[in-house]
Amino acid sequence: MWRGLWTLAAQAARGPRRLCTRRSSGAPAPGSGATIFALSSGQGRCGIAVIRTSGPSSGHALRILTAARDLPPARHASLRLLSDPRSGEPLDRALVLWFPGPRSFTGEDCVEFHVHGGPAVVSGVLQALGSVPGLRPAEAGEFTRRAFANGKLNLTEVEGLADLIHAETEAQRRQALRQLDGELGHLCCGWAETLTKALAHVEAYIDFGEDDNLEEGVLEQGGSTWWGRKTLISPQRLPSLSLFACLLSPTADMEVRALEVALGAHLRDARRGQRLRSGAHVVVTGPPNAGKSSLVNLLSRKPVSIVSPEPGTTRDVLETPVDLAGFPVLLSDTAGLREGVGLVEQEGVRRARERLEQADLILAMLDASDLASPSSCNFLATVVASVGAQSPSDSSQRLLLVLNKSDLLSPKGPGPRPDLPPHLLLSCLTGEGLDGLLEALRKELAAVCGDPSTGSPLLTRARHQHHLQGCLDALGHYKQSKDLALAAEALRVARGHLTQLTGGGGTEEILDIIFRDFCVGK
Numbered sequence: 001m002w003r004g005l006w007t008l009a010a011q012a013a014r015g016p017r018r019l020c021t022r023r024s025s026g027a028p029a030p031g032s033g034a035t036i037f038a039l040s041s042g043q044g045r046c047g048i049a050v051i052r053t054s055g056p057s058s059g060h061a062l063r064i065l066t067a068a069r070d071l072p073p074a075r076h077a078s079l080r081l082l083s084d085p086r087s088g089e090p091l092d093r094a095l096v097l098w099f100p101g102p103r104s105f106t107g108e109d110c111v112e113f114h115v116h117g118g119p120a121v122v123s124g125v126l127q128a129l130g131s132v133p134g135l136r137p138a139e140a141g142e143f144t145r146r147a148f149a150n151g152k153l154n155l156t157e158v159e160g161l162a163d164l165i166h167a168e169t170e171a172q173r174r175q176a177l178r179q180l181d182g183e184l185g186h187l188c189c190g191w192a193e194t195l196t197k198a199l200a201h202v203e204a205y206i207d208f209g210e211d212d213n214l215e216e217g218v219l220e221q222g223g224s225t226w227w228g229r230k231t232l233i234s235p236q237r238l239p240s241l242s243l244f245a246c247l248l249s250p251t252a253d254m255e256v257r258a259l260e261v262a263l264g265a266h267l268r269d270a271r272r273g274q275r276l277r278s279g280a281h282v283v284v285t286g287p288p289n290a291g292k293s294s295l296v297n298l299l300s301r302k303p304v305s306i307v308s309p310e311p312g313t314t315r316d317v318l319e320t321p322v323d324l325a326g327f328p329v330l331l332s333d334t335a336g337l338r339e340g341v342g343l344v345e346q347e348g349v350r351r352a353r354e355r356l357e358q359a360d361l362i363l364a365m366l367d368a369s370d371l372a373s374p375s376s377c378n379f380l381a382t383v384v385a386s387v388g389a390q391s392p393s394d395s396s397q398r399l400l401l402v403l404n405k406s407d408l409l410s411p412k413g414p415g416p417r418p419d420l421p422p423h424l425l426l427s428c429l430t431g432e433g434l435d436g437l438l439e440a441l442r443k444e445l446a447a448v449c450g451d452p453s454t455g456s457p458l459l460t461r462a463r464h465q466h467h468l469q470g471c472l473d474a475l476g477h478y479k480q481s482k483d484l485a486l487a488a489e490a491l492r493v494a495r496g497h498l499t500q501l502t503g504g505g506g507t508e509e510i511l512d513i514i515f516r517d518f519c520v521g522k
C-alpha cells in the first residue's frame, strides 16, 4: 500500500502521460468542483497514515492546517506542524506534499498529509479538513474517477489500478501492474489508429468518387454504377473479398488484415487473463480414499476437508481459494468416484463429475499401492484417458496425474505400472514429492493463466473480450461489404469498440460498475 502510494506520487510527478484515448470529458466526477479529502491508507492503528485532498481548495486547506502563508515547494516532502484551524491546537508533526495540478494523480491540486497512524491523529486531521470551507469527504473511488475524468488514466488503467489494490498473488500483481502501465490501452490505441488510417482512405475515396472531374465512362460499367458509387476499377478485375485492398493503400489494407489476425489471437487467449484475475479452477478427483482431501489440506495449509480411512468421506464439493506458486487458484475437493453406493454418496459423485467439467486443471489422484483395483483401472480408463485424448487448445482441460501414498511402495519392489501415462509420485503423509508437484503445478498454471510478465497484455475482463469481439465482427462486415459507405460504417463501428475499451464510451453505468471496486480514499 505504502509503496503503491509512493509509486502513484512519483507517477503524478512525472506529469501527464501520453495516451491517445485519454478521456477529458464525458465523465464528470460526481460533484467535481468541490475539494475532496479522505484517509487513503488502510484503516486502524499503523505507523504512518496518508490523508489526501484533491480539488481547487487543496492549497488553501494546506495553508490553513500548517498556519503558513506560503505553500511548501511542489512535490517535495516537508515536515510541518499541523494544527486545528478552529482551536489552534496542535494535531501532529507530519510530512506534507503539495502537488499543484495538472501534475498530480487526479490532475487537480492535491495535497498528501503523511501523519502518525494513531486513530486520534487521523480523526483529528480529518475533522480539521472538514472544517475548511469548500472541503467535503470523498466518495468511494472518487480520486480515481477524477483522474479518469481529467484524462490521467484511461479505463483499462483504472481497471488495472483496481486489480492492483485487490491483487492477492504475485501473478495477479504483475498482470495488474502491466495493465496500470497502460499496455492494453496502448495496444488498443495503436489498433484504433490503424482503423482511423483505413477509414481516411475509404472516406477519401468516397469524396474522390464524387468528384465531378472524373470521366463518366471510366467510372461506369455497362450502364450501371458499381456498388452504387462511381469507381475507377472494373468490377471484373476485383475478387470480392479483396475489394477494398484495391482502394486502400496496400499498407493500410495489410495493416487491417494484420489487425484482424492480432484480434483473433488475443481473443483466443481471452480466458487466460480472466482466470488470472479471478482464479483458475483446480479440481482434485480420483477414486475413494486415494488421499484427495489430504492433498487439498496440504496445498491449502489448513484443514479444509475431513480425512479418514473410511472410503466415501467427502460428499459435497469443498472449495478453497489458495495461492499456488504465485497463481490464484480455487481448489475443489470432491467425492471419490465410484458407482453403486448409497443415495447421498451418489449425489456427491454427481456433484464431483459436474465440478470436473468446469475445471481448468484436473489433479487426478490414485493410490500408488492400489493401482490394480477396479476403481483405479476404471478411473484411468475414463477420466484420465478422456482428458488425455483432447487435442491441446486453449479451451481444453489440463490434467496432472498424481500417484499418492508412495511411502507404501516397497523400495525394492517394482514401481508403478509401466503402461501408466506421465505421472508424479507423492506422499501426503511424508511430504515427499511435494516440491515436484508444486513445480509441475506452476508450469500448468502458467499455461492455464498465461504468464503475466511476458507476452502480449492479457484481457482481464469480459468487457475487454466483448469489445474486441465486436471490433472483429465489424472488420468481418467491412471485408464483405460491397458498398463504400457500408465499409466506412463498419470501420467506424470497429474503431468505436476499441475506443470504448479504453474510454468507456461515456456510459455512466459502466463507469459506476468499474469505480464501485474502489474504496474511499482511492
Ligand SMILES: Nc1nc2c(ncn2[C@@H]2O[C@H](COP(=O)(O)OP(=O)(O)OP(=O)(O)O)[C@@H](O)[C@H]2O)c(=O)[nH]1
Residues within 6 Å of the ligand: 287, 288, 289, 290, 291, 292, 293, 294, 295, 306, 307, 308, 309, 310, 311, 312, 313, 314, 315, 334, 335, 336, 337, 404, 405, 406, 407, 408, 426, 427, 428, 429, 430
Ligand atoms: N500411507 C499413506 N496414507 C495416506 C496418504 N495420504 C492419505 N493417506 C490416508 O489415506 C486415507 C484416506 O485419505 P483421504 O484424504 O480421506 O482420502 P480421500 O481421497 O479424500 O477419500 P474420500 O473422500 O473418502 O474419497 C486416510 O486414512 C489418510 O490418512 C499417504 O500419502 N500415505
Ligand SMILES: [K+]
Residues within 6 Å of the ligand: 288, 289, 307, 308, 309, 310, 311, 312, 313, 314
Ligand atoms: K476417506
Ligand SMILES: [Mg+2]
Residues within 6 Å of the ligand: 292, 293, 294, 305, 306, 307, 313, 314, 333, 334
Ligand atoms: Mg476426501
